[in-house]
Amino acid sequence: KAGVTQTPRYLIKTRGQQVTLSCSPISGHRSVSWYQQTPGQGLQFLFEYFSETQRNKGNFPGRFSGRQFSNSRSEMNVSTLELGDSALYLCASSPDHSNQPQHFGDGTRLSIL
Amino acid sequence: SQQGEEDPQALSIQEGENATMNCSYKTSINNLQWYRQNSGRGLVHLILIRSNEREKHSGRLRVTLDTSKKSSSLLITASRAADTASYFCATDEGGADGLTFGKGTHLIIQP
Numbered sequence: 001k002a003g004v005t006q007t008p009r010y011l012i013k014t015r016g017q018q019v020t021l022s023c024s025p026i027s028g029h030r031s032v033s034w035y036q037q038t039p040g041q042g043l044q045f046l047f048e049y050f051s052e053t054q055r056n057k058g059n060f061p062g063r064f065s066g067r068q069f070s071n072s073r074s075e076m077n078v079s080t081l082e083l084g085d086s087a088l089y090l091c092a093s094s095p096d097h098s099n100q101p102q103h104f105g106d107g108t109r110l111s112i113l
Numbered sequence: 114s115q116q117g118e119e120d121p122q123a124l125s126i127q128e129g130e131n132a133t134m135n136c137s138y139k140t141s142i143n144n145l146q147w148y149r150q151n152s153g154r155g156l157v158h159l160i161l162i163r164s165n166e167r168e169k170h171s172g173r174l175r176v177t178l179d180t181s182k183k184s185s186s187l188l189i190t191a192s193r194a195a196d197t198a199s200y201f202c203a204t205d206e207g208g209a210d211g212l213t214f215g216k217g218t219h220l221i222i223q224p
Contacts, residue, residue, distance in 0.1 A: 004155070033211050043201065045211030056211055090155055099143055099163065099205065102212065104155035 004105035012111045018079040021108045025093030032074040037088040086112045125221040132189045134218040136202030143207040150199045192222045
């Protein structure tokens with residue numbers, strides 16, 4: 001079974017731009033969660049999607065948004081990028097989030113210049 | 114917000130020795146999970162222990178959970194150079210906040 005795939009692996013943007021990151025979950029997994037990892041704040045939960053609906057949301061501004069498609073693939077979008085958005089963005093999937101381990105992709109490294 | 118706090122922040126031991134990492138958390142949980150992260154890679158799930166369980170084993174890994182003290186420990190026995198990584202505990206409160214991760218323990222195994 002293929003693992004969680006995130007694209008692109010690396011991305012460089014400038015302040016004010018927007019970016020879209022993609023995540024393909026493990027086949028059969030319907031829950032997709034996104035996390036931001038920075039040296040200062042560590043791993044922080046962004047949001048979770050299940051069956052194309054946002055089920056949970058972390059404490060991030062509205063510039064961070066996401067969606068999930070009928071094939072469970074998910075995208076997250078960050079608009080009006082700020083220097084502080086530089087981070088490793090990780091996607092995780094599970095059959096159904098509750099009480100189950102999360103399977104993580106290798107992440108997208110986003111650098112803001 | 115961080116709930117799990119790992120201790121120590123960094124640990125360096127000789128190959129073959131055992132490594133113990135601790136995690137404390139603040140609120141009631143459904144389960145606690147341990148993950149490993151190699152530099153620049155994603156997280157790899159190690160063990161999930163439910164709130165009604167006290168101990169779980171997986172190969173060289175042993176995890177304990179004490180809900181009265183709100184703490185957990187991860188023991189890696191007979192360490193190998195390949196165990197060098199950061200280890201994170203994560204709590205699942207069953208609510209709307211996804212997994213809540215600690216800052217991690219950076220483990221270095223000296224050959």
